[in-house]
Amino acid sequence: MDDVLDWIGQQLLRAEQTPIAHAATTRSQSRVRLLARRHTRISVAVAIVTLIVAFAAIADAAGVLTLPAFWQHEPNVPSPEGTASSIPTDLASSFAILRQPPRPTIDTLPADGVAAITTSGGIGGHYGANPALSRYVGAIDGTAFWLVPGNLGSCLYMSNAGTSCTSNENMEASGTQAGLIPDAGGGAVTFLGIVPDNATVTAANTDGSVAPALRSGNAYVVTGDTNLHSVTVHEGNGHDYTNYVPAFRPPGNGPSAHSIGSTQPG
Amino acid sequence: MASRAGDGGFDEFYRRHCKAVLAFHGARVRDPELAADLTAETFAVALIAARDPARQLPDTPVAWLFTLAHHKFIDSYRRGRVEDDARRRLAFERMEVTDDAAERLVDAIAATDVVAHLSLRLPPDQVQALRARIIDDREYSDIAHELQCSEALVRVRVSRALNTLRTTALQAQPEAHDG
Numbered sequence: 198m199d200d201v202l203d204w205i206g207q208q209l210l211r212a213e214q215t216p217i218a219h220a221a222t223t224r225s226q227s228r229v230r231l232l233a234r235r236h237t238r239i240s241v242a243v244a245i246v247t248l249i250v251a252f253a254a255i256a257d258a259a260g261v262l263t264l265p266a267f268w269q270h271e272p273n274v275p276s277p278e279g280t281a282s283s284i285p286t287d288l289a290s291s292f293a294i295l296r297q298p299p300r301p302t303i304d305t306l307p308a309d310g311v312a313a314i315t316t317s318g319g320i321g322g323h324y325g326a327n328p329a330l331s332r333y334v335g336a337i338d339g340t341a342f343w344l345v346p347g348n349l350g351s352c353l354y355m356s357n358a359g360t361s362c363t364s365n366e367n368m369e370a371s372g373t374q375a376g377l378i379p380d381a382g383g384g385a386v387t388f389l390g391i392v393p394d395n396a397t398v399t400a401a402n403t404d405g406s407v408a409p410a411l412r413s414g415n416a417y418v419v420t421g422d423t424n425l426h427s428v429t430v431h432e433g434n435g436h437d438y439t440n441y442v443p444a445f446r447p448p449g450n451g452p453s454a455h456s457i458g459s460t461q462p463g
Numbered sequence: 464m465a466s467r468a469g470d471g472g473f474d475e476f477y478r479r480h481c482k483a484v485l486a487f488h489g490a491r492v493r494d495p496e497l498a499a500d501l502t503a504e505t506f507a508v509a510l511i512a513a514r515d516p517a518r519q520l521p522d523t524p525v526a527w528l529f530t531l532a533h534h535k536f537i538d539s540y541r542r543g544r545v546e547d548d549a550r551r552r553l554a555f556e557r558m559e560v561t562d563d564a565a566e567r568l569v570d571a572i573a574a575t576d577v578v579a580h581l582s583l584r585l586p587p588d589q590v591q592a593l594r595a596r597i598i599d600d601r602e603y604s605d606i607a608h609e610l611q612c613s614e615a616l617v618r619v620r621v622s623r624a625l626n627t628l629r630t631t632a633l634q635a636q637p638e639a640h641d642g
Contacts, residue, residue, distance in 0.1 A: 200564060200567065201499045201558070201560055201564050201567070201568055202481050202482065202485065202499070202502075202568075202571065204558065205477075205481065205499070205502065205503045205506065205558075206474065206477050206478065206481065208503070208550075208553070208555045208556060209473065209474065209477055209506055209507070209510055209553075210473075210474050212507070212510060212553035212554065212555070213473050213474065213510060213514070275475070277472060
C-alpha cells in the first residue's frame with residue numbers, strides 16, 4: 198500500500214458502514230439528544246473586546262434529533278446534511294423576516310460575513326448555514342445584523358462584531374446572543390443578539406433596576422451600562438434564558454477571546 | 464434514522480486527527496510501522512465506542528482519543544506486541560507497509576506537532592497538563608513543581624482534560640483512574 202493513513206481510513210470507513218462482526222444482539226438505536234450549544238465567533242474591531250456565551254443548556258425533549266455523535270461533539274465538522282438549500286420551515290415560523298421574499302439590496306450578506314460563515318471548518322458549515330439565504334434584521338448603534346439560516350443551526354452576523362451561531366432549536370426558542378467583555382482596562386459589557394418573534398428581552402442592573410435594551414426588529418443590544426447585571430430573553434413558551442455579566446475581566450490591553458457558560462433555567 | 468457512526472462523521476474525525484495520533488505513537492515507538500499499527504488500533508477502538516449506543520461519548524473527543532492512544536501504547540508495551548482486538552472485530556485487512564509508505568509515515572510523524580494540534584482544541588491549562596502527563600509521561604509531582612502549583616491542581620487539570628473517559632465504557636484501563 199502506498200499511503201498507510203489513507204488505507205486505515207478506508208478500513209475504518211468500510212467498518213463504519215458494515216455491522217460489527219460479533220454483535221449478536223440487536224439493541225434499539227439510542228436517540229441522540231442534540232446538545233443545544235451556542236457557538237460564537239467574534240472578530241475584534243475594538244480594543245477591548247472578548248467573547249461570552251458560547252455554550253448553553255441542553256435542549257428540551259422537543260429538540261431531540263438523531264444526528265451523528267461526532268457531528269455534535271466536533272464543532273468544526275460540517276453538517277452531515279450539507280449546506281441549507283432553503284430556509285427551514287420551523288425557523289421561518291419563528292422569524293417573520295424569514296418569511297418575506299428576499300430583498301437583495303439589503304439582505305445580501307457583506308463579503309466579510311460570507312467569509313466568516315463559509316470558512317472551512319467553521320461553525321457556519323457545522324450548522325449548514327447558507328449566506329444566500331440571509332436576511333437583514335436591523336441596525337443598532339452602528340452594528341448591522343443579518344440572520345443566516347442553516348439546515349441544523351443558524352448564525353447571526355453582526356457587522357464589526359463577528360458571528361454567533363446556534364442550533365435551530367435554540368434559535369427558534371430564544372435566538373442567539375454574544376457578549377463583548379471589556380478587559381481589565383474597564384468599560385461596560387455589551388450584549389448583542391437576536392430573538393424570535395414571540396420572545397422579548399429585558400436587562401437588569403445590579404441594584405435591580407431595569408436597564409435599557411435597544412431593539413431593531415428582532416435584534417437587540419444592551420450596552421454602555423457599567424452597572425449591568427444580566428440580560429434575560431423571555432421565550433414564548435414562558436421559559437427565561439439569562440446571561441449574567443461576568444465577575445472577571447480578562448487581563449491585558451489587547452483583544453482577547455474567552456467563552457463562558459450561560460444558564461437557561463426552566 | 465441516522466446512527467452515531469455511519470454517516471461519515473467518523474471519517475471526518477479520523478482525517479482530522481490521524482496524523483496527530485500517528486505522531487503521538489511515532490514519538491514513542493520510533494518505528495513508523497508500529498506507529499501506524501497503533502494508530503489503526505486506536506481508531507478502531509474509537510469507532511467501536513462510537514457505534515455503541517449504550518456508551519456515553521465524550522464532550523471533548525480529542526482528549527478522549529489521545530487517552531485511548533496512550534492506553535494502547537501502554538498495553539502494547541506491557542504485552543510486548545501491538546494489540547489488534549479492535550481491528551479484528553472490525554474485520555480489518557492485514558496491513559502491509561512498503562518502504563516508500565514507511566518513509567512517508569516518517570515524514571508525517573516529523574511534520575506533525577501533537578501539542579499544537581491539542582492546543583487548537585483544548586484550554587491551555589488542560590493542554591499543559593495533558594501534555595506533561597500523557598505525552599511526556601511525567602509524574603504529577605514533577606509537573607506540579609514545574610507549574611508551581613499543587614499536585615492536586617495538576618490532577619484536576621488532567622482530570623478535566625480526560626474527564627469524559629470515565630463516563631465511557633472504555634475505562635477498564637487502570638491509567639484512567641489515577642488522574
